[in-house]
Amino acid sequence: MENPLSSSERARVGLWIRLARCYNLAMRDLRSGLREECTMPQFDVLAQLERSPEGLTFSSLSEHLLVTAGNLTGIVDRLEKQGLAFRETNPKDRRQTFIKLTDKGREYCNKIIPQHTHDIAKLLSGLSDNTVQNLRGDLDQLAALLDRKQE
Amino acid sequence: MENPLSSSERARVGLWIRLARCYNLAMRDLRSGLREECTMPQFDVLAQLERSPEGLTFSSLSEHLLVTAGNLTGIVDRLEKQGLAFRETNPKDRRQTFIKLTDKGREYCNKIIPQHTHDIAKLLSGLSDNTVQNLRGDLDQLAALLDRKQE
DNA sequence: TGCTAATACTTTAGGTTTCAATTATCCCTG
DNA sequence: CAGGGATAATTGAAACCTAAAGTATTAGCA
Numbered sequence: 001m002e003n004p005l006s007s008s009e010r011a012r013v014g015l016w017i018r019l020a021r022c023y024n025l026a027m028r029d030l031r032s033g034l035r036e037e038c039t040m041p042q043f044d045v046l047a048q049l050e051r052s053p054e055g056l057t058f059s060s061l062s063e064h065l066l067v068t069a070g071n072l073t074g075i076v077d078r079l080e081k082q083g084l085a086f087r088e089t090n091p092k093d094r095r096q097t098f099i100k101l102t103d104k105g106r107e108y109c110n111k112i113i114p115q116h117t118h119d120i121a122k123l124l125s126g127l128s129d130n131t132v133q134n135l136r137g138d139l140d141q142l143a144a145l146l147d148r149k150q151e
Numbered sequence: 152m153e154n155p156l157s158s159s160e161r162a163r164v165g166l167w168i169r170l171a172r173c174y175n176l177a178m179r180d181l182r183s184g185l186r187e188e189c190t191m192p193q194f195d196v197l198a199q200l201e202r203s204p205e206g207l208t209f210s211s212l213s214e215h216l217l218v219t220a221g222n223l224t225g226i227v228d229r230l231e232k233q234g235l236a237f238r239e240t241n242p243k244d245r246r247q248t249f250i251k252l253t254d255k256g257r258e259y260c261n262k263i264i265p266q267h268t269h270d271i272a273k274l275l276s277g278l279s280d281n282t283v284q285n286l287r288g289d290l291d292q293l294a295a296l297l298d299r300k301q302e
Numbered sequence: 303t304g305c306t307a308a309t310a311c312t313t314t315a316g317g318t319t320t321c322a323a324t325t326a327t328c329c330c331t332g
Numbered sequence: 333c334a335g336g337g338a339t340a341a342t343t344g345a346a347a348c349c350t351a352a353a354g355t356a357t358t359a360g361c362a
Contacts, residue, residue: 009272011283016177016271018290023174024217025297026167031320039320041348058311066175071349073312078347095310095357120167121160126296132162135289138282139169145277146176182350190350192318209341222319224342229317246327246340 026123033119037112038082041067041075046101049085050109055098057090084108177274184270188263189233192218192226197252200236201260206249208241235259 005013031040038046044065049056058076062069076099079085084105090096101109124132156164182191189197195216200207209227213220227250230236235256241247252260275283 005268005272008280008283009268011280011287012272012275012278013268015275015278015283015287015290016181018287018294019170019174019177021217022290022293022297023170025294026170028217029297029300030167035321039347059309066172066179067348068350069311070313070351074348093310093358097311117156117160117164121156121163123297123300124163124166124293126299127163127166127293129159129162131289131292132159132166134285135293136162136166136169138286138289139166139173141282142173142275142278142286143169143176146173146180146274148277149180149274186351190317210339218318219320220341221321221343225318244328244340248341 029123030116030119034112034116037115041065041071042079043112043116045072045075045079045099046084046105046109047113049099049101050106050113053100055088055100057096057098059096061099079105180274181267181270185263185267189235192216192222193230194263194267196223196226196230196250197235197256197260198264200250200252201257201264204251206239206251208247208249210247212250230256 027040034040034043037043045061048061048064058069058072061072065072076085076087080087083102085099085101088098088100090098127135178191185191185194188194196212199212199215209220209223212218212223216223227236227238231238234253236250236252239249239251241249278286
């Protein structure tokens with residue numbers, strides 16, 4: 001009835017399971033390192049804003065972070081409430097909103113970004129430089145593939 | 152002030168970013184393939200149950216799927232409401248609950264598991280068998296590392 | 303100019319997720 | 333055999349997340 005999986009298909013399913021497992025294990029660890037400070041999604045937004053002093057729109061953030069714009073509304077609301085970021089309507093196109101860091105937000109980034117960066121490096125420090133390079137290359141290949149399927 | 156990142160640290164941060172990006176891109180695609188049927192977390196639970204006719208406890212599911220037990224309560228509630236699974240208290244230890252598939256749930260699994268498996272294989276079909284093998288090996292190494300940090 | 307379609311964000315409904323606090327049960331030791 | 337500590341699941345609060353519908357605003361074109 002069911003046509004059985006080819007070994008090549010099985011290998012790919014196994015790859016997906018491993019990818020998901022690594023992601024979730026790492027996520028769990030990194031989240032706990034950030035916990036007292038801010039949430040992971042909030043960090044992701046802050047880190048993007050930090051490298052764009054001119055501000056970012058919801059659309060561009062949504063694209064970079066792979067989350068829906070509807071989702072960002074809430075995250076930015078909370079950042080705004082904490083005084084770390086603020087909205088600014090684009091006067092040239094009043095549909096668009098720029099999100100920018102406040103001074104407090106920038107200061108905060110200067111503290112937690114290096115800290116979080118260090119956590120990541122430490123978490124992955126057990127891998128050889130060689131393995132890291134191989135993984136990066138192969139994942140780039142995979143990302144290119146997945147990007148293409150998106151359109 | 153800030154001591155700058157070594158190139159080896161930078162490489163590891165880049166690896167994490169790529170891993171997260173691939174995970175999220177793939178997740179987005181696979182979710183939409185499953186959408187009309189059930190949610191991804193529900194699928195994950197069903198797929199585990201399908202290979203354990205004797206049932207699984209919340210604790211063991213929690214461990215396998217890397218989610219908290221509190222989270223599973225809700226997911227299993229919804230599966231139960233849909234008539235796909237049911238709870239059964241362990242008479243030998245009334246603290247434990249076995250979760251099992253109903254007939255309807257088993258039938259349902261027979262339909263969607265092959266379908267989802269096929270979606271995964273198709274999504275990753277653009278990678279060479281060689282790249283798949285390399286990635287699997289390297290991710291196994293990474294998972295072992297992350298597992299160890301967990302304890 | 304004025305209508306229509308597209309774009310940008312928000313809202314809503316339904317799930318998911320975590321952490322922390324509870325409840326129920328079991329185990330163990332005095 | 334009773335109390336204290338561990339284990340299993342649930343509950344509650346807050347945040348995240350998506351898809352789909354809604355609201356403003358802009359752009360394009362007849």
